[in-house]
Amino acid sequence: MNGFFTPVSTGRISTDIVDQIKAAIREGRLAPGDQLPPERDLTRQLGVSRVSVRDALRILEATGLVEVKVGARGGAFVTAPAPHLVAEGIADMLRLADVTPSEVTETRLVFELALLPLACERADEADLAALEEICDRAEAAFSAGAYDVARSAEFHTRLGGCTHNTAVALFAEVLQGPLLRSLQQAKRADPAAGGTGLLEHRALVDAIRARDPERARAIMAEHVGRTAKRIAH
Amino acid sequence: MNGFFTPVSTGRISTDIVDQIKAAIREGRLAPGDQLPPERDLTRQLGVSRVSVRDALRILEATGLVEVKVGARGGAFVTAPAPHLVAEGIADMLRLADVTPSEVTETRLVFELALLPLACERADEADLAALEEICDRAEAAFSAGAYDVARSAEFHTRLGGCTHNTAVALFAEVLQGPLLRSLQQAKRADPAAGGTGLLEHRALVDAIRARDPERARAIMAEHVGRTAKRIAH
DNA sequence: CCTAGCATAATGTCGTACCATTTGACCCTA
């Protein structure tokens, strides 16, 4: 006699709508760039009120699955992926989880060391050129006294891109974000540290160009290791 | 709980509210478990309409920062971290980003290999016991023909916990989720593979108990490497 | 014929009022 009745509806209408649209995306009925019907149309098609539709769109937007533009020819568009949104979400979570900056730095140490062999193997000329260019700009900024951790993060993020593995690149980027705030304070306390870091960035590019994972690992261990020491825990 | 929030001005109102509450959480004025004022109170405190407040709550909920309960004594509560929410978000994102399962597996390979030295160094008796216990249950399930990738994921997630680094553990967990679907298909194609995997899990625990990072790395490389091969890309 | 500027329509955003639903707390009775 069990199992005769099934739950009639899952609590909230908006989550139903979200699930429907997510499913449509998963199954390829909606692809990035596609436009969803206007709110007022969805209201009619789904037989719900505009508020519910809006709620659903807010959720999808927060998840990074759609982007909403206002005005004529506006509306909800299925987005190409927006890594920075996920990065921010993870950052929020890390903060809530009472993750200490030193823990994040340790994670960086582990992860960036591990991806170096891949980077050495796969980096192409475009990658190397991009890294060099970042170094150039960073050094110019340093001379002008405008160097900050954001530039350093740019280098490390691009380094992740050298693996030509989207997932690795995404995580590399994510690991930069949460740190910026606490690092920015550390940097002010020790403004000279930036110069050494820049030299190491250069050396790192050379090691990758030479396809020498061991040398790259040694440099990176020193480089991020010093950052770890600079962070009081 | 009065006077916590100030009226808003620019852009989309809901995002302003989200930012205010996020800031309150970041600065510790709101901690996990705390309850936000009711929608209608926030409406008055912020000088906006319920629609905006609701939008903000939906966004915060989708981000995993608050949980909304209905009914008396209900309302919006700042949540303890909800890794599975972010994991799901990342899964969606990875799908959209055209990340192939083999790319995710490669990331796992890189990351899990790198965290082994930490795990070997820091695993305590409780960690080892937990891993053994997972192995026990997995083997029992295997004998009963009920072994699936979720059990394997459990082992790998707990392995991340052995580093005693919250951030590392979180990433290890997150990396399991997106794969489950595609792996489930692969497993069906080769049901015998599970047994070998279980033996390797045992061997891995032994290596960690012996504080032998090299042996652990060798086993893990073989273990995840075979998974990588099993995934067509 | 071409261009600047304005009118218009499409679309999301915000506000208000009202009713429905859920759920815990309290009280009342057997």
Added chain:
DNA sequence: TAGGGTCAAATGGTACGACATTATGCTAGG
């Protein structure tokens, strides 16, 4: 004391209207 019923607090949902923003097309003047 146990059980159930009622109440109140809170979110969930609907309807309608007004406003803001933007692309497009039309018109008037050069």
